Amino acid sequence: MVYLRIDDLGGVKPYVGQSKSWERYDLRQTEHDRAFPEARFRFEELGFADPGVKLDRLEEFYIRQHGGPTNKGNPDGLLSNKRHQMNDMRYTDAGGDLW
Numbered sequence: 731m732v733y734l735r736i737d738d739l740g741g742v743k744p745y746v747g748q749s750k751s752w753e754r755y756d757l758r759q760t761e762h763d764r765a766f767p768e769a770r771f772r773f774e775e776l777g778f779a780d781p782g783v784k785l786d787r788l789e790e791f792y793i794r795q796h797g798g799p800t801n802k803g804n805p806d807g808l809l810s811n812k813r814h815q816m817n818d819m820r821y822t823d824a825g826g827d828l829w
Contacts, residue, residue: 732747733774734796736772742771745809747811750781
């Protein structure tokens, strides 16, 4: 599953992540809450895919759709993700569209 984390208080940028199971998804929510105790997160499931390349491709699709990671190479990224899940070549090889 690929999910979007949103801070309803607006202090933390959104984040796109993946989880291979519902149990892990529950744990990830707790981890996000512990890492940012001042935030009030809600989580939205964006899509589902089999673990591996298909799940990575789906996550990368949503990372790109939501404005990309924020890092040295992309300081204006809209997500709190620090990196892309897949580079351009791996993404296109997996069927992703670079638009």
